[in-house]
Amino acid sequence: MPGYDIRRFVGLSQREADEFTCGICLQIFREPTVVPCCRHTYCRECISRWLANTNTCPNDRRGLIASQLYDPQRLVTNLLAKLHIQCHFYAQGCDAVLELQCLDSHADSCPCNPCRQCPDCGLRMAERMDAAPDYEIPVPPLVSHNCVNSLKRLNETLAEEMSQLKREILKLKTEIKTLKDRRNEFNASDTLSDHISEVLSSARNRICYPEITYCSVSSTQRLKAINKSKEAILTYDSYEQITHFLSQQFNTSSSGDTTGHKWHTIAQSVHCGEALIATENGWIDLRFGQLRIAIFRAAGAL
Ligand SMILES: [Zn+2]
Ligand SMILES: [Zn+2]
Ligand SMILES: [Zn+2]
Ligand SMILES: [Zn+2]
Incomplete structure (x- = not known):
């Protein structure tokens, strides 16, 4: 030029x-x-x-x-x-007067420049411009711009993002449901353990007042059953530990009998007791508060 x-x-x-x-x-x-x-x-x-x-x-x-x-x-x-x-665009109405060194940087954003960047989308507003021959359009090269088209493109992008988000929400909902289910299971097991501790604490409160609701064992075995039950109640916090301990106490080598029967133990809440029929091989049923302990002799495995 x-x-x-x-x-x-x-x-x-x-x-x-x-x-x-x-x-x-x-x-x-x-x-x-x-x-x-x-x-x-x-x-x-x-x-x-x-x-x-x-x-x-x-x-x-x-x-x-x-x-x-x-x-x-x-x-x-x-x-x-x-x-x-x-300014290059004095003919388009810009009345700015600038130092020559600032001319081009002003022109790029001059409000009278038909090729200026769109303030909304950053694209250039026009492809070429003959009105100010002195003005060289700077790099990056021009993009043909129409704000409606760019809004359409923006709209498409947003729609894509929206459906992506919907998919993610669906995924999160599934995860939330899984977590809720797990929490419910957890709460249920919590209630159960609350229940056990309630039964055991009532048993401890009544530790000196066992009731014998059924007995077909010798007086020695009855005394042993009561004393070992007390020991188990004061030592352990779960039905499993109590039954394991009591069965062990009764199945010592000296107490083995010739029939091959073994001693078994049930420990549970008196409220959830399933009806068990006492065998005549030996049975003792005890109540400590809300805790029922049954010790009986039966064939090897129940
Ligand atoms: Zn010369
Ligand atoms: Zn010249
Ligand atoms: Zn200007
Ligand atoms: Zn635009």
Whole structure:
């Protein structure tokens, strides 16, 4: 592109105009470039185009090729950068006046720039724009933009996310149900153990007052049953431990009988007692509060 239109500069002195005007396009330098022969400065594009047709300097006609061009002194580019210029989109109504170095960054977000980024979706608003020929659309390259289309795309994305979320909710509901079931099972077992401790504590309260509801064993065995039951009740916290202990106490080698029958024990709440028919091989049924203990002799395994 040739230089910047000199009419767009604000407060430009005659001296600045003389110093920064390109001898080829007669506008203010864009990417100033110096020729070595006479140290004149031109826009990079202006002098490059010139040298594409001829190998002489446009000022003094001395020999010149593109590789001899060099950048101007820093002072020159700094002064140039501070010149004040109207926005690219002054014709579209922008009245901003900026330092030349801020021109392009302003233009990208200028409200009068038809190619600015959409503030809603970040896409560029138009594909190309002829109204401000000085304005080069910056990278990334333009995307044809129409907010309705982008809303449709957004809508599709959201619908996809929504169905994803629905699937996840369904999964979570299933997990919650599993957890609830487990909690109910847990509570049920909790109630059961509460019940056991209630039965055992009533048994301990009544430890000195056993009732004998049935007895067909010898007085020695009856005394043993009562004493060992007391010991078990005071020592153990579950029916299993109590029955295991009592069966062991009665099935010692010295108490074995010739019939091959063994002693068995039942420990349970008096309220859930299933009716067991006493055998005449020996049976004693005891109550300690709410605890029932039955010790009886029967064939090997029950
Ligand atoms: Zn020029
Ligand atoms: Zn020259
Ligand atoms: Zn502007
Ligand atoms: Zn948009």
